[in-house]
Amino acid sequence: MDSNVESPEQVAYRRMEETTRRLMEEFKLQDETSKSRGYESGGLKVALQSPHELPANNPSMIYTSQPRGSPYPVECLLRGAAAKRELIEYPDFPQEIYRASDLEERAYSIVDIPGKGLGMVAAQDLEPGELITSERPLLLAPHAISSPASLEFNDDATEEQQQAAKYFEADRMLKIAYERMHRDDQAAYMKLHNAHLHDGSGPLLGVMRTNSYGLFDMQGDTYVGVFNDLSRVNHSCCPNTDRAFDRAALSMQLYAVRNIKKGEEITTSYCNHLAPHAARQRALTPYGILCECPACVEHVESDKNRSRISHVRNSVPAIVKWAANPMLPDDLLLAPSLKMLELLELEGLEATPQYLQVLYHLMLICSALGTSSVNPGCGFYMEKWARLKRWDVKVNPAERGIQDLEKIRIASLVRRRVLMGKEQEEAAAVFGASNPEAE
Numbered sequence: 059m060d061s062n063v064e065s066p067e068q069v070a071y072r073r074m075e076e077t078t079r080r081l082m083e084e085f086k087l088q089d090e091t092s093k094s095r096g097y098e099s100g101g102l103k104v105a106l107q108s109p110h111e112l113p114a115n116n117p118s119m120i121y122t123s124q125p126r127g128s129p130y131p132v133e134c135l136l137r138g139a140a141a142k143r144e145l146i147e148y149p150d151f152p153q154e155i156y157r158a159s160d161l162e163e164r165a166y167s168i169v170d171i172p173g174k175g176l177g178m179v180a181a182q183d184l185e186p187g188e189l190i191t192s193e194r195p196l197l198l199a200p201h202a203i204s205s206p207a208s209l210e211f212n213d214d215a216t217e218e219q220q221q222a223a224k225y226f227e228a229d230r231m232l233k234i235a236y237e238r239m240h241r242d243d244q245a246a247y248m249k250l251h252n253a254h255l256h257d258g259s260g261p262l263l264g265v266m267r268t269n270s271y272g273l274f275d276m277q278g279d280t281y282v283g284v285f286n287d288l289s290r291v292n293h294s295c296c297p298n299t300d301r302a303f304d305r306a307a308l309s310m311q312l313y314a315v316r317n318i319k320k321g322e323e324i325t326t327s328y329c330n331h332l333a334p335h336a337a338r339q340r341a342l343t344p345y346g347i348l349c350e351c352p353a354c355v356e357h358v359e360s361d362k363n364r365s366r367i368s369h370v371r372n373s374v375p376a377i378v379k380w381a382a383n384p385m386l387p388d389d390l391l392l393a394p395s396l397k398m399l400e401l402l403e404l405e406g407l408e409a410t411p412q413y414l415q416v417l418y419h420l421m422l423i424c425s426a427l428g429t430s431s432v433n434p435g436c437g438f439y440m441e442k443w444a445r446l447k448r449w450d451v452k453v454n455p456a457e458r459g460i461q462d463l464e465k466i467r468i469a470s471l472v473r474r475r476v477l478m479g480k481e482q483e484e485a486a487a488v489f490g491a492s493n494p495e496a497e
């Protein structure tokens with residue numbers, strides 16, 4: 059190899075040094091902590107003490123590799139001692155995970171995708187709910203790092219100067235974290251795509267802004283992470299996967315939300331993909347993406363469909379009322395729910411809460427109607443729902459599902475007029491005297 063040719067990492071380092079020099083000159087900075095003529099930074103005190111020795115309201119940035127002692131740690135940049143404490147005191151933290159590269163067979167590979175750079179494709183057929191990979195970030199930091207609140211500006215500082223100073227400070231903070239990272243992780247970070255080469259972001263911030271996913275909220279900050287493989291997944295407004303962050307293992311899980319064929323591209327959403335086309339395009343512009351997914355190509359029709367879908371609400375109380383009232387037709391809720399499911403699948407919106415909500419409604423409706431009268435029946439929708447719902451980190455799906463199913467079971471007995479003595483009492487307790495069957 060020609061030794062005069064710079065590697066991508068060397069180019070990135072050189073650019074980082076150039077940016078640093080230019081900004082040091084522009085703001086007359088003497089060293090990292092000195093006061094400049096244009097602005098003063100209070101954000102760069104580095105705390106190396108144990109979090110237990112620092113007061114909870116200590117504003118210093120904490121640089122820490124977590125989980126400590128793990129062969130596969132995450133370089134974390136945390137805002138204050140309380141944030142570090144909250145991170146490491148999370149229930150069951152730390153759970154160890156495998157690196158995808160340690161596994162003999164991976165469910166995906168990273169390849170060139172025409173017009174999109176690199177991307178992830180399925181190395182095998184995948185089913186809805188199937189885990190594709192679980193990966194720890196290379197670097198974790200507060201989302202708001204690119205606008206440090208601790209900067210104070212002179213009155214005559216222009217907006218442009220203020221923006222440049224914010225990006226500069228952010229890159230300096232990221233540089234400290236970067237220098238603590240393992241060499242392999244540094245190289246992997248620098249190889250990632252940077253869509254912010256010309257807007258004043260330093261190279262580390264540019265990579266972070268291009269490749270990070272939101273992970274969780276802690277102490278009023280949203281934390282984001284940059285990944286080695288997961289950051290290679292390209293965007294689609296009809297994504298075939300969804301993501302869930304496991305805090306105990308400090309890792310992001312990527313799972314299929316519909317059938318994915320071997321060789322098919324694996325996609326995720328970088329924005330609110332239920333929003334109208336124009337809003338999505340605005341959100342994707344900083345990534346340099348002109349999305350050509352089916353929803354963007356046919357955006358007039360798709361916007362109408364997505365607007366209808368965005369109005370899907372929790373209808374469990376209405377379903378229970380219908381189930382307990384035999385005067386109402388059997389297909390009152392079944393037909394519109396089936397149509398809504400079809401629309402969601404047509405739009406490729408399986409990675410939305412609305413999809414789960416409609417599957418759940420169908421599960422309850424079919425349960426009330428009895429398995430024999432509906433095809434494919436309650437079990438079919440329940441299985442689909444449960445496969446995706448198990449990734450929901452917020453709710454214990456088993457508990458909620460069982461409670462609602464119990465209500466529906468009683469309501470459907472009312473509907474089918476097959477109530478026994480004890481069930482009549484239960485129905486009276488659930489539906490009160492307004493229910494003719496329970497009186």
Ligand SMILES: C[S@@+](CC[C@H](N)C(=O)[O-])C[C@H]1O[C@@H](n2cnc3c(N)ncnc32)[C@H](O)[C@@H]1O
Pocket residue numbers: 173174175176177250251253268269289290291292293294345346347348349350
């Ligand atoms: C997080 S990276 C994804 C991996 C990237 N393709 C790479 O080569 O490393 C985001 C960048 O990928 C490209 N990208 C992602 N989704 C795209 C899409 N739907 N169409 C075109 N380019 C896309 C854009 O250049 C974007 O800035």
